[in-house]
Amino acid sequence: MISGTPGRVGVIGGGVMGQALVGAMLEAGVDVDDLVVCEPAAARATEVSSRFGVRAADSARKVASRCDVLVLAVKPADLDQVLGEVREALDPGTVVVSVAAGVPCAFYERRLADATPVVRVMPNTPALVGQGASAVCAGAHATPEHLEQVRTLLARTGLVLTVPEKHMDAVTAVSGSGPAYVFYLLDALAEAGVLLGLPRDQATQLATATFRGAVALQEETGEHPVVLRERVSSPGGTTVAAVRQLDVHGVRAGVLAAAEAARDRSRELAAEQD
Numbered sequence: 001m002i003s004g005t006p007g008r009v010g011v012i013g014g015g016v017m018g019q020a021l022v023g024a025m026l027e028a029g030v031d032v033d034d035l036v037v038c039e040p041a042a043a044r045a046t047e048v049s050s051r052f053g054v055r056a057a058d059s060a061r062k063v064a065s066r067c068d069v070l071v072l073a074v075k076p077a078d079l080d081q082v083l084g085e086v087r088e089a090l091d092p093g094t095v096v097v098s099v100a101a102g103v104p105c106a107f108y109e110r111r112l113a114d115a116t117p118v119v120r121v122m123p124n125t126p127a128l129v130g131q132g133a134s135a136v137c138a139g140a141h142a143t144p145e146h147l148e149q150v151r152t153l154l155a156r157t158g159l160v161l162t163v164p165e166k167h168m169d170a171v172t173a174v175s176g177s178g179p180a181y182v183f184y185l186l187d188a189l190a191e192a193g194v195l196l197g198l199p200r201d202q203a204t205q206l207a208t209a210t211f212r213g214a215v216a217l218q219e220e221t222g223e224h225p226v227v228l229r230e231r232v233s234s235p236g237g238t239t240v241a242a243v244r245q246l247d248v249h250g251v252r253a254g255v256l257a258a259a260e261a262a263r264d265r266s267r268e269l270a271a272e273q274d
């Protein structure tokens with residue numbers, strides 16, 4: 001692929017993340033005729049074609065033989081089979097991009113031809129609305145240019161950071177899985193409104209707007225979350241009483257433990273594939 005032009009992109013797996021990336025890559029300037037997706041589940045394949053107008057291929061091998069960038073968006077447990085299918089068909093210069101949680105670049109490099117450039121990405125589902133947070137890291141044979149090509153493809157997913165591979169499990173725990181924690185807390189705040197007598201739709205609207213507004217305030221002011229929290233907390237008021245209960249119930253410790261569990265599970269996923 002020539003730097004600055006997106007080139008031909010093949011996507012293996014048209015599920016949640018495959019579709020999020022297809023949408024973002026089309027927005028980033030990949031020509032619809034240069035994108036092909038392999039998705040064995042018929043209903044999903046139809047969904048991908050009708051939603052994005054991209055071609056569907058019936059085998060991963062065919063996709064791999066005709067692309068400059070091959071995106072693997074299958075579950076970690078399906079990678080071994082997919083790599084076996086594409087290995088012989090890949091051109092030596094094709095960049096292999098994987099979004100699989102936990103699985104290191106070396107896993108792909110061991111199964112593909114010598115010197116295959118591999119770039120590992122950890123995206124998240126808000127990429128579907130251009131508000132994602134992703135991190136990328138380069139494998140042993142991926143050059144800065146390869147990394148830049150992948151970053152260009154991801155440009156419309158939202159924030160994209162480059163990190164050393166040793167940080168990818170932490171990224172997975174914070175931003176990869178992170179949207180689930182936010183939805184969990186959002187649902188809890190809406191439920192609290194219902195507990196206190198608000199109609200559910202109003203409780204949900206208030207909780208959602210509060211999350212959105214708090215994040216926007218932090219982004220616009222650039223102030224530390226603790227400073228912003230203190231600004232809500234009037235002496236002897238309602239907020240300090242509420243935050244004390246968050247501490248009593250271990251919410252902060254719970255978030256830290258959740259992230260550690262996600263990090264550990266990411267490591268296990270890698271070990272399970274080897």
Ligand SMILES: NC(=O)C1=CN([C@@H]2O[C@H](COP(=O)(O)OP(=O)(O)OC[C@H]3O[C@@H](n4cnc5c(N)ncnc54)[C@H](O)[C@@H]3O)[C@@H](O)[C@H]2O)C=CC1
Pocket residue numbers: 012013014015016017018038039040041044060073074075076078081082099100101122123124125176177
């Ligand atoms: N869902 C999320 O929030 C995130 C997921 N990921 C990673 O993305 C990858 C995919 O996850 P999801 O999209 O959530 O899963 P998903 O289950 O929605 O999609 C996976 C798709 O791969 C297809 N597939 C299975 N075997 C295949 C094969 N041999 N050839 C072609 N397609 C095949 C399945 O039919 C399915 O549609 C995983 O490795 C996951 O770790 C990474 C970051 C966030």
Ligand SMILES: O=C(O)[C@@H]1CCC=N1
Pocket residue numbers: 101172176177
């Ligand atoms: O739960 C998972 O394993 C995937 C990876 C990060 C978000 N979803």
